[in-house]
Amino acid sequence: MQLPVLNNVPEAKSGCAASSCGSTDSQIDSLPDAIREKVQNHPCYSEDAHHYFARMHVAVAPACNIQCHYCNRKYDCANESRPGVVSEVLTPDQAVKKTMAVAANIPQMTVLGIAGPGDPLANPEKTFETFRRLSEEAPDIKLCVSTNGLALPAAVEELAKHNIDHVTITINCVDPEIGAKIYPWIFWNNRRIKGVKAAKILIEQQQKGLEMLIAKGILVKVNSVMIPGINDEHLAEVSRVVKSKGAFLHNVMPLIAEAEHGTFYGVMGQRGPTPEELQDLQDSCSGDMNMMRHCRQCRADAVGMLGEDRGDEFTLDKIEDMDIDYQAAMEKRKVIHAAIQEEMDSKRLEKAQKAEAQKQAERMTTRPVLMAVATSGQGVINVHFGHAKEFLIYEASPSGVRFISHRKADAYCSGDISCGETESTLQRTIHSLAGCEAVLCSKVGYEPWEMLEKAGIMPNGEHAMENIEDAVMAVYREMAKAGKLTAENAPIRASA
Amino acid sequence: MAVKIIESCVNCFACLPVCPSNAIYEAKPHFLVDAKKCTECEGAFADFQCASICPIEGAILNSFGEEINPAGSLTGIPPEKMAEAMAELQAH
Incomplete structure (x- = not known):
């Protein structure tokens, strides 16, 4: 697989999915209606929905039946945010209590996942x-599960029984030779199996499980961890294979690897x-x-957005003291969900109309x-630069605005050359951009303003509380007007 | 004749259901093996079941007190490399 050249404009590529191009198409608009219906309030499956709806994991x-080289079960820590890390393991009874407490207190929570x-x-x-x-006590909550796939074929029947219509399988490869570099061992048929043989069994079970779920009409998303030099060039093949078998969404996530996590x-x-490599x-x-592209790993x-x-x-001692009337909560949730849905629908319609108008307008020839x-949800710019814990990255181009990824603002620093320990939080944030x-936010202070300008990033606080995509397009047009978007003044792509 | 779970156990439950003799039980601060019940899987399986799924190197000892999964055998991380990384971490 050849990675695209730098600054390649996606619209120029053949076969570009409608889902990723232009402001007309949100990530789920290209899905069949039946699937869109199922995912429109699922924050993990729909980019649109993640601005409004929340999720939780219990x-x-x-226990795990395999080892992955990016995971370590030993150093779970309250301050880390990555899969496989938790503060307290719950019993099913505690998990049910917690889920109902969250559902009552965060009514926009629509999805309960079990992921580890x-x-x-x-x-x-x-x-x-x-x-x-x-499924009996809180029937208005969608249930989903995330798995490595090894025990999946044996579990499909049971999953279908509990009304679980969303399953995520982590598939990092379809080639056992590559798999052997990602999975040191699996536990299978009462033995610990290592190397290529182990990877081969895992891949077979993942693919078999995927096919069985599709045959049952269960929606399948595939997660892949992008590991440079190991499976990066292989993931386009994975994407092709899982799509041909019926997976409806592929989530390629960046490897998280820090020495202090103690992972291989x-x-x-x-x-x-x-x-840039991920994009x-x-x-x-x-x-x-x-x-x-909106996964936060x-x-x-x-718990939350x-x-x-x-x-x-919602720690165990706190939920212990909560008295939840779930019937009442369910009524309240229904009203809130309907209101959100209405807002999303009208925004979608508005967006389509704008896109149509844009098609009619004179075509720009500027570079992307x-x-x-900086946003905390609702699809608007509503966070102060200094308060942002993360930024959403959008690409503006003549064909519209598309969501690219998110970047952490307070990304921890491992003290390597590109991110020295002397760097202030502010410098790290600017570096991450x-x-x-x-950068569009509700407000920017004087000091960051100057530093952003120096870094070649134009601060902009003029679009507070405005719709994200409209604001990004407005700024893009201003830049075009000011002559900043000719090919000659394109920035050199940073390798940070 | 029995295996032993020691303090590096992270209480992940993986061993509990795979024990053919129901010899493993949840305890504080970590899981334990009932030495009277443990058969070291003799007659049932070729390998110690608990030690075949345990993800933590050194957490289970055989009846000679030896680590069934010594350092580096599961993660593939050379022990000296791990020591280096942990020393670096301590220094911060």
Whole structure:
């Protein structure tokens, strides 16, 4: 696979999926109606929905049946945010209580997932007991599960029984030789199996499980971890294979590897991809597959909107004291969900009309630009630069505005050359916006304003509370008018 | 004749359901093996079941007190490399 050349304009590529091009098409608009219906309020499956709806994970599944080189079960820590990390493991009973407490207090929470901290299907009793009770006691919550796939074929029947219509399988490869570099061992048929043989069995079970789920009409999303030099060039093939078998969404996530996590990749110095490498791979897969770009790689006990974690408000001792009237909560949730849905529908319609108008307007020939946006949801610019914990990255081009990714503002620093320990939080934040030419937020202070300008990133606080895509397009037009968008003054792509 | 779970156990539950003798039980601060029940899987399986799924190197000892999964055998991280990384971390 050849990665696209720098500054390749996606619209020029053949077969570019409607999902990834232009302001007309949100990431789920190209899906068949039946699937869109199912995912329109699922923050993990729909980019649109993640601005409005929240999710939670309950950590009922501590055991795992495989080892991945990016995971370490030993150093789980409250301050880390990555899959496989939790503060407390719950019993199914505690998990049900917690879910209902969250649903009552965060009514926009629509989805309950079981994602670990081990593998949910390696803990079948706890996982299915939680699902069974929730499907009875909280029928307005969507249930989903995330698995490595090894025990999936044996669990498909049971999953279908509990009304689980969303399953995520982590598939990092379809080639056992590559798999052997990602998975050191699996536990299979009462033995620990290593190397290529282990990877071969895991891949077979993942693919078989995928086919069985599709045959049952269960929606399947595939997660892949992008590991430079290991599977980066292979993931376009993975994307093709899983799409041909019926997976509806592919989520390529960057490897998280720090020595202090004690993982194989962290300790051995395996690097993660740069934002540019990740975007290039996602773009190269998007011709064949519907790509997810808004994943926050959340913890196995995360609670809230995708960018946030409100787990601290719902610890075991706190939910113990909460008295939940779920029937009343359900009524309230119904009203709130309907209102959100109405707002989303009208925005979608408005967007389509604007896009139509834009098609009629004179075609610009300017180059694409990346912009960072500070938002806490509702699809508007509503966060102060200094308060932003993350930025959403959008690309503006003559064909419209498209969502690219998110970047953490307070990204931890491992003290390497590109991110020295002396760097202030502000400098790190600006560093994390490398490649962006503007940052849109509700307000920017004087000091960051100057530093942003110096870094070649234009601060902009003029579009507070405005719709993100409209604001990005407005700034893009201003830049075009000012003559900033000719090919000659394109920025050199940073490798940060 | 029995295996032993020691303090590096992270309480992940993986071993509990795979034990053919129901010898493993949840305890604080970590899981334990009932030495009277443990058969070291003799007659049932070729390998110790608990030690075949345990993700933590050194957490389970055989009846000679030896680590069934010594350092580096599961993660593939050379022990000296791990020591280096942890020393670096301590220094911060």
